[in-house]
Amino acid sequence: MKSLEDAKLSKQDRFKAVPMPKQPPEVRIRNFNEVALGYTEEQAIKEAERCLQCPEPKCVLGCPVGIDIPAFIKLLREGKFREAIRKIKEKNNLPAICGRVCPQETQCQMNCVLGKRGDPVSIGRLERFLADWEREHGVEIPEKPPSTGKRVAVIGSGPAGLTAAADLARLGHEVVIFEALHEPGGVLMYGIPEFRLPKRIVQAEVDYVKKLGVTIKTNSVIGRLFTIPELLKDEGFDAVFIGTGAGLPRFLRVPGENLCGIYSANEFLIRVNLMKGYMFPKWDTPIRVGRKVAVIGGGNVAMDAARCSLRLGAEEVHIVYRRSRAEMPARKEEVENAEEEGIIFDFLANPVAFHGDEYGWLRQMECVRMRLTEPDESGRRRPVPIEGSNFFMDVDTVVIAIGQTPNPLIQQTTPGLAVSKRGTIIVDENMQTSIEGVYAGGDVVTGAATVISAMGAGKKAANSIHKYIMNKK
């Protein structure tokens, strides 16, 4: 390891991250193009130079899929981009996505030694740089392994399903993904907006998974078209992986919630992202956003909905969150981006009713002020309403982004599948459900979480499925 003294870098360069080029806020709120533009080769190498190449790297411990981070950074700064991306892909099949949407500040980058005195190495940005470099210079498809003759059905083509499918295909199994929507990608397509994760990037990663030999069947809703017992018995699959995510929107359950102009975050984002509502009428699905918008919630989904609203022409967009800034679960970078763009944050407030006009359209939101008390089971301080503190906000559009739970269709149509009180599927340490040969991972097991943790779960499940089907009979 080079000591700080004999490193080529000045102290300032060592502790200061190379900034990410971005579209300026006043420009980007008028378009749906990607906000962060990505490092150039020079910028990437300069940022990679900052890495101390710790002999016992802590960053790796923070990565849910265990990428050998110092190794890929070393290759990157030597200009060996091809070798560097190969190193990432040993563990992660979807780096262009992870580099953009992982919460690095609470994972790999949180553990970076440099972070103690300055900026941690921008691991996510470097990962993104390499993935983008590879896409432009030709993606390498690993050689197909000999077929094992085993077949695995993967339900859902989101991060968990794509990862599990890719890993299983690379082990020589025949994999079929069943996707209920008309486009593969799950939340990457319908949930995360274009300006944060361009859909051509998702499509490129999906194409990569297809090139590994995976078949993707769209418009196939499991539970209706086939049930899991049918997949195992009639359709000849040796194992099933459930990666159906958390697709069921939560509502506030307060009066007036069904007024026109109130969306679940899922509806809002599906209309905008999957159905390209921002291109109406060139694309057929409309989305209606008024002058003044309030988004309820403090997670990434809330940030996405707020920033979409702005781009759809809203004049004033509020984030209304019942706790305070410190408890917001959103990724730090997205909160900063939202603030730069002029989103107004109203903390410690919660809607209690919505009021409409005689045509059933939303006009006003009634909120109550909240205060924080002792921490609850999530470790965050629990908000309680302050009596008599009700106030009104004139709003045209409200988006409710207070979380999602798993869609119950599979649970309802699979006898013997153990499910928790929260509707999540219960798995053992190998990601196997209560049914032999049926595995699950991602949001359907944990409740709504992150893309990378779903990928980690998909990876782990693929490993277990491989062991299971190779030892079967």
Next chain:
Amino acid sequence: MFKILEKKELAPKIKLFKIYAPEIAKKAQPGQFIILRVQREGERIPLTIADYNREKGTITFVFQEVGRTTKQLGKFNEGDEIPDVLGPLGRPAEIENFGKVVCIGVGVFAAPMALQAKAFKEKGNYVIGVNIARRNDLIVFEDEFKAVCDEFYISTDDGSRGYQGIEFLKEILERGVDRVVVFGLVPVQKQICELTKPYGVKTVVDLMPIMVDGMGMCGTCRVTVGGETKFACVDGPEFDGHQVDFDELERRRRMYTAEEKIASMMYEKFGGCKIE
């Protein structure tokens, strides 16, 4: 891709398609629906399944050309392929031996009603079929519907054929029936539910609000039933009509009227071509 095997014009702007969709045909049941898209840029629209043939792998649906998507769909011909068809969606209708069942199909909804009437008949019910349309020339599926009913009535809004309006239903209700099932647009479903309520007969309605995904993800189709919010796509589409808040449902159905007009106008003006 889903190939169109048969196309029939049943009435002005009302068309029947039989498509090849073996996996859906294998599972479809009365009361369920599909969601389709007509092009890459297309919206997702729900349509009730009007028939299926498990052996031949076909499903049938009937639609009226009212909006942008149905207008474009109407231009598809036999041999053409529909890019996306998802289904079968929704809970199957509750089909049991109830006794005397009145099956009311309004307009294009006479087609899926005929399928359900047949299922009621097969369960041993005495089936009273009612086919309602605005005018005589808009009555569809009459023969198929009539064939599966013990009694069959026709009614038109303008009286151009059969009874005029829905008042005559009272005579049937007074004889004593065990269940009424209504497929149609919201305003007429509401009227019929108001009419049956004093008789205390269970009246179920099939609801088709605006939907996007059709499998419980978005909540666009939420409807208040007995004071509770339900998703028509997964909790329905069949609900107790005496519990449904029809006014809210109708307001929500009109949410995008302005946009629908724009899209429809643009389509009529520029046809299938896209404005770049």
